[in-house]
Amino acid sequence: KAGVTQTPRYLIKTRGQQVTLSCSPISGHRSVSWYQQTPGQGLQFLFEYFSETQRNKGNFPGRFSGRQFSNSRSEMNVSTLELGDSALYLCASSLSGEGETQYFGPGTRLLVL
Amino acid sequence: SQQGEEDPQALSIQEGENATMNCSYKTSINNLQWYRQNSGRGLVHLILIRSNEREKHSGRLRVTLDTSKKSSSLLITASRAADTASYFCATAPYGNKLVFGAGTILRVKS
Numbered sequence: 001k002a003g004v005t006q007t008p009r010y011l012i013k014t015r016g017q018q019v020t021l022s023c024s025p026i027s028g029h030r031s032v033s034w035y036q037q038t039p040g041q042g043l044q045f046l047f048e049y050f051s052e053t054q055r056n057k058g059n060f061p062g063r064f065s066g067r068q069f070s071n072s073r074s075e076m077n078v079s080t081l082e083l084g085d086s087a088l089y090l091c092a093s094s095l096s097g098e099g100e101t102q103y104f105g106p107g108t109r110l111l112v113l
Numbered sequence: 114s115q116q117g118e119e120d121p122q123a124l125s126i127q128e129g130e131n132a133t134m135n136c137s138y139k140t141s142i143n144n145l146q147w148y149r150q151n152s153g154r155g156l157v158h159l160i161l162i163r164s165n166e167r168e169k170h171s172g173r174l175r176v177t178l179d180t181s182k183k184s185s186s187l188l189i190t191a192s193r194a195a196d197t198a199s200y201f202c203a204t205a206p207y208g209n210k211l212v213f214g215a216g217t218i219l220r221v222k223s
Contacts, residue, residue, distance in 0.1 A: 004155075031209055037153075043201065043213035056208045088153060098208050099143040099163075104156040 001027055004093050004105035012111045018079040021108045025072050025093030032074040037088040049074050086112045119214040127222050132189040134217040136202030143205060145178055145185050150199045194223040
């Protein structure tokens, strides 16, 4: 099976712009979660989608949003980018239930100038 | 906020030696997972241990879990240079939300 894929792999934006990141889960996986990784805050949970519905949400401002499509692919959007949004954004997929192994993609590295 | 705290923050060993990393967490859990990350890339899942398990093995990896002390350890035996990476423990207090520790940076010198 193909693993989790994320596009693009690298992105450079300027403050105030918006960005959309994409994640394709492992075939058959219905849960997709997003994480932000920065040197200062480490790995932090953004949100999880399951069957096109947001199931869990982390403590991030409303500028961070996401959605999931019927084929389980997911996108996350960050509007009005700030310098502090520079990070590695990781997507993870799992079959469906709680407490399952989550499989991560290679990440999208976002640099905000 | 971080649930798990890894110890040590950094570890440097010679190839062939064993490496032990510890993780402590705060709340009750259903399971605890260990991940490896190479140079800021994606996370690779190593092992999942459930709250009713005390020890689990996978190849050169041995994980223990002590729910009474809210701690876990990851042992890598006969380390190789390719094991050089950051190692994270993660718990899921509820749902599929993983809460990660700060990680242990392991350097294996050849």
